Amino acid sequence: MVAAGLLKIGDVAARSGLTVKTIRFYCDEGLIHPASRSDGGFRLFSPDVFEELTFIRTLRALEITLPDVMKILESRRSGICTCTSLQSTIRSKAGEIEEKISALRAMHIELMDLLNDWQDCGGQKP
Amino acid sequence: MVAAGLLKIGDVAARSGLTVKTIRFYCDEGLIHPASRSDGGFRLFSPDVFEELTFIRTLRALEITLPDVMKILESRRSGICTCTSLQSTIRSKAGEIEEKISALRAMHIELMDLLNDWQDCGGQKP
């Protein structure tokens, strides 16, 4: 063990449910930062990273883009209240989700209509 | 005009609502085929292409992938009844859409809960 309490990327991946690739990618993108590096160059993470990764996962599940996630994380870290921007981001996402839901509903109805029309196809070319 | 009744890619784009880039891309991918080429190499399309492009747009709006779209188009062109494969494709897409809708609903509820929890933030760091 290189340092007490610090975790290697594989441990972080296993406990967070994300892949090593993804965590490395988030580091490269500046979303998270390893607490330090081992002498050999291994990324070493503080356990605090799990809270951040959970936060990131939540935002990503809402299809918030990585640049937006980064902005929110930076605000959060800087101690500036992100309530307003976060709320507006989330509110707009909620709106997008509503739109998507109705678009999908319309699609679903259209699909069902299509299937009904073809019930009696009988092997003919459509 | 190089040939009577044939359209250049720009005309097809303008009337179909797709971009020139997209049409060229569909040609490259083999989804559609120009009726011929001009001596200088311009793609020339029969007006029949609009029907196919409309069909493609419908399938794409359902988020059916281009390879799947191509399969369906090929079956359609070959005269083989595509009812079965088309129906199964569409049925699975309908299933996916249902899943997406419920996932989005869950997200939406989660978002609303989040927003409600933050009603009384009062400028504090979350």
Place this chain on the structure above:
DNA sequence: CTTGACTCTCCTGCAAGGGGAGAAGTCATC
């Protein structure tokens, strides 16, 4: 014949990572 609009092919890039190569680090054991 020239001009301007259109089109050609080829290359690069996007989101959000995944896959793999080849080299190097780490840890436990002998």
Place this chain on the structure above:
DNA sequence: GATGACTTCTCCCCTTGCAGGAGAGTCAAG
């Protein structure tokens, strides 16, 4: 201290469905 198994490192290419641009060639009109 050396070995062997496992992990991690960086670097590069792949994905989907196009968009953007470079540089060159084509078309139709004046």
